[in-house]
Amino acid sequence: MPDRTNEFGKYGARGIKGSDAVARQLDKLAGFISTPISQRRGLMARLNYLTRTPHALRSARAAGLTVTDRTLKAWQSGQRQPSRANLQKIETAYRTVRRQNVARYLLQRLNSRGGTRVEIHPLNQSQVDRRFQRVLEYRTLNIRQWDSIIRAWAAGDTSALDDAWVDSIVDLGSQWGQYEYVSAVGFAA
Incomplete structure (x- = not known):
C-alpha cells in the first residue's frame, strides 16, 4: 500500500x-463576492454581508473582525476607509462566515x-x-x-x-x- x-x-x-x-x-x-475588496462596491458588499444580522456580526467577530460598531458604521457610511490590515481582516472574516453559512447546504447537496x-x-x-x-x-x-x-x-x-x-x-x-x-x-x- x-x-x-x-x-x-x-x-x-x-x-x-x-x-x-x-x-x-x-x-x-x-459563490464568494467577485468584486475585489479594494473597490468600494466589493467592500460594501462584504460589510453588508457581515453586519446584516446580529448572528452574522457575532460570527464575523469570532472570525477575527475586532473593530468597534462605530468604526463599522464609519466604513459603511464612507466617512473612513479601512487600512490594509483591516481590509485583510474583513476579507478573512467574510470568507470564514460565508463558508460556515453554505457548509450545511453543500453537505446536503453533495x-x-x-x-x-x-x-x-x-x-x-x-x-x-x-x-x-x-x-x-x-x-x-x-x-x-x-x-x-x-x-x-x-x-x-x-x-x-x-x-x-x-x-x-x-x-x-x-x-x-x-x-x-x-x-x-x-x-x-
Whole structure:
C-alpha cells in the first residue's frame, strides 16, 4: 500500500495537493463576492454581508473582525476607509462566515443521492524525465460521505481537510498515492 508523498516535485512533476484542489472547488461552489475588496462596491458588499444580522456580526467577530460598531458604521457610511490590515481582516472574516453559512447546504447537496462523483485529473509530468514518469490516468470516484471534508473546509483547517481527502481517495485502491497531488479536481453540487 502506498504511503503519503514526501518529496513531491523532486523530478519535476507539477500539481497541487488534492485537498487544496477540493478547497478551491468548494470555494467556487460557495459563490464568494467577485468584486475585489479594494473597490468600494466589493467592500460594501462584504460589510453588508457581515453586519446584516446580529448572528452574522457575532460570527464575523469570532472570525477575527475586532473593530468597534462605530468604526463599522464609519466604513459603511464612507466617512473612513479601512487600512490594509483591516481590509485583510474583513476579507478573512467574510470568507470564514460565508463558508460556515453554505457548509450545511453543500453537505446536503453533495451527500444526496448516494454521494457525488469526483473527477480527478492527474498531476502534470511534462517536465519529468521519461524514466521517472508514472502511468497516470484520469480517474473518477464517488464520494458518499462529505461530512469530514466539508467540516474541515468550513473551519479552514487545511491539515484536517488533507486527512479527510486522503481518507476518501483510499477508495481508489492501491494507486491512491498517485492521486494525492493532482492538476485538478472537479465536482458539482
